[in-house]
Amino acid sequence: MNTLADISDDVATIAPKGAAIPSSGAAAIYGVDRWSDGLICVTPSGDLALKNPSHLTAPPVSLPVILEALERRGIPAPLLLRVQPFLDRSLTRLHEAFAAAIRDIRYKGCYRGVFPIKVNQQPEIVERVVEVGREAHFGLEVGSKPELLIALAQSMSPEALLICNGAKDAGFMRLAMLSQKLGFNTVIVLESLQEFETVHRIAEDLELRPRLGVRIKLTETVTGKWQASSGDRSVFGISALDLLKLTARLEETEMMDCLVLQHTHVGSQVPDIMDVRRAATEACRFYTELSRMGAPLRYLDLGGGLGLDYTGARQADENSINYTVKEYCANLVESVFYAMEEAGLPHPTIVTESGRFIAAQSAIFVFNVLDATLYDTPERPMVTSDDHHLLSDLLAVESYVESDRLQEALNDAIYYRDEIRTLFRHGQIGLHLMARAEQAFLFLLSRFKHVGAQDGFSGLIDQQLSGFVDHYHGNFSLFQSLPDVWAIDQVHPVMPLSRLDEVPTRRAILTDLTCDSDGKIERFVLADGMASALPVHALREGEDYHIGVFFVGAYQETLGDLHNLFGDPNVVTISLDPEGGFDIEHETEGDRISEVMSYVEYDPQTCLTTFRKTVERAVKEGHVDADERRMIMAAYKDGLAGSTYFSADR
Numbered sequence: 001m002n003t004l005a006d007i008s009d010d011v012a013t014i015a016p017k018g019a020a021i022p023s024s025g026a027a028a029i030y031g032v033d034r035w036s037d038g039l040i041c042v043t044p045s046g047d048l049a050l051k052n053p054s055h056l057t058a059p060p061v062s063l064p065v066i067l068e069a070l071e072r073r074g075i076p077a078p079l080l081l082r083v084q085p086f087l088d089r090s091l092t093r094l095h096e097a098f099a100a101a102i103r104d105i106r107y108k109g110c111y112r113g114v115f116p117i118k119v120n121q122q123p124e125i126v127e128r129v130v131e132v133g134r135e136a137h138f139g140l141e142v143g144s145k146p147e148l149l150i151a152l153a154q155s156m157s158p159e160a161l162l163i164c165n166g167a168k169d170a171g172f173m174r175l176a177m178l179s180q181k182l183g184f185n186t187v188i189v190l191e192s193l194q195e196f197e198t199v200h201r202i203a204e205d206l207e208l209r210p211r212l213g214v215r216i217k218l219t220e221t222v223t224g225k226w227q228a229s230s231g232d233r234s235v236f237g238i239s240a241l242d243l244l245k246l247t248a249r250l251e252e253t254e255m256m257d258c259l260v261l262q263h264t265h266v267g268s269q270v271p272d273i274m275d276v277r278r279a280a281t282e283a284c285r286f287y288t289e290l291s292r293m294g295a296p297l298r299y300l301d302l303g304g305g306l307g308l309d310y311t312g313a314r315q316a317d318e319n320s321i322n323y324t325v326k327e328y329c330a331n332l333v334e335s336v337f338y339a340m341e342e343a344g345l346p347h348p349t350i351v352t353e354s355g356r357f358i359a360a361q362s363a364i365f366v367f368n369v370l371d372a373t374l375y376d377t378p379e380r381p382m383v384t385s386d387d388h389h390l391l392s393d394l395l396a397v398e399s400y401v402e403s404d405r406l407q408e409a410l411n412d413a414i415y416y417r418d419e420i421r422t423l424f425r426h427g428q429i430g431l432h433l434m435a436r437a438e439q440a441f442l443f444l445l446s447r448f449k450h451v452g453a454q455d456g457f458s459g460l461i462d463q464q465l466s467g468f469v470d471h472y473h474g475n476f477s478l479f480q481s482l483p484d485v486w487a488i489d490q491v492h493p494v495m496p497l498s499r500l501d502e503v504p505t506r507r508a509i510l511t512d513l514t515c516d517s518d519g520k521i522e523r524f525v526l527a528d529g530m531a532s533a534l535p536v537h538a539l540r541e542g543e544d545y546h547i548g549v550f551f552v553g554a555y556q557e558t559l560g561d562l563h564n565l566f567g568d569p570n571v572v573t574i575s576l577d578p579e580g581g582f583d584i585e586h587e588t589e590g591d592r593i594s595e596v597m598s599y600v601e602y603d604p605q606t607c608l609t610t611f612r613k614t615v616e617r618a619v620k621e622g623h624v625d626a627d628e629r630r631m632i633m634a635a636y637k638d639g640l641a642g643s644t645y646f647s648a649d650r
């Protein structure tokens, strides 16, 4: 193992040193055109760049140029870059796709979208969705009291829906009901029979007729990451049996006329369009039955689930989808159209709660690579006739590191290396020999990688060599910035942001700053499928190397945690101008150390006072002089005010 400092750039690598490739070649390696949805491209000078969705002919804006400009303003990586036009575009695309489907299918109802606040609660997202969506009467979905308070502080179109899901106590219900008086189009979605009793009591108390919805548990299951919690094992919603009890209570209490909405949600990121259609069809069956029983339903809320193609594979697997947004909308509208025509019912307003689709593409997480641990070396160790024969045996493997004997050579190298390690453990050889054997193995690895690369790293050999790829150490916390990568094996497109006109000569997994061996990214989206290592460039002394993680605008920000007390990184929202430039719309500084300390209940001031006493004692006892005291106190205070991430030494 060598660190970057020990290794020259011309280490035997997977491709010739410094070889140039057309930037289109790099786009192909990383599959940019497959997953980027036309929003990202590689410039001729090898930078990854953002396209302006409203001005596709405008020059793309280079991400390294944006990063440099931010760094000069004192906003270094790691940072979350929100690209406002990407958010606007997703919202518009969803609307346009529903409008087109409604027109084409001659659907007589309309579409009303709501954005689930839990997908990204940050004001820049929620406020922007409300602003851009106002004309189309885009609404909000809340699942808790804090989210309700956020929604009520927005100036939505009066026609926009405010859907209240989740477990609701009396306080939640009361405020939601009172909001109707202010002109909010609030619908309280009942999740249980018990919730109805609370609504009923408060409605009587306030002498108000609430607008109610009911969340129904479908029996259809969906594939994908949320398969286990779909169907009748879902935690949320009311079963067919309880639905009958609910309708009986609605009748008894003369509140049937309040039931205007039916809600279903089968899970997020539904990979298969067939599941979307099946679930919609079942939802329509409940809708027609409820309507026949006298419920004046007029909204059919089909929840979230519209997926994103994180890998660009265009197939029904966990990180991809086998449909487009247009197909999704057309399938929903058509399913509802046929069901309502058959039942002879008016076409309801179709509601969806798409969060991931709207928010995910709009944010890119960027971090710099601090160092690398390279698992190979170009330097062959010296062997003398006095050395143990196992060392010569190991080095002799070099003579048959060739394409058709690669597997044999790798097996032999591992065998001899392990024999030498055993001898060392048993005290039969010393550290010097052991170290040279490790070097010999790393030297052979560089040969294997070279030949393996020429063979395109295919099959078994790729699997075998995947255990020996580099570790690129990134300035980030996986748990804070990419929690789903850790928690649910979410795959995001990940790639370097520059030097894309150079062959990426190394392969690496990306490790984070936390002291946790789970803190790493080791599944990557490439043009030819998933890979266990990312093609990267050899690091250059004194030159930043930035990695971007794409599609992180949904769920990641608030699910992130303070593992090892790494806090929120800097967050910058930019807009793109038609001339190919960008403007900073909003900036939030990352957490300071004093802030994360207070999140876990330490008072930074008390800590400072206690520390000062410790230093003072050291002065009294003669361990520290006055100058050292000043230096130590300054270091502690700088620490409190500083970033939780690696800062460049200035």
Ligand SMILES: Cc1ncc(COP(=O)(O)O)c(C=O)c1O
Pocket: 116, 119, 141, 165, 265, 267, 268, 269, 303, 304, 305, 306, 353, 354, 355, 356, 357, 554
């Ligand atoms: C009730 C409800 N609505 C909407 C969503 C958002 O789903 P998505 O992000 O897949 O659009 C969720 C998330 O799972 C949800 O639980």
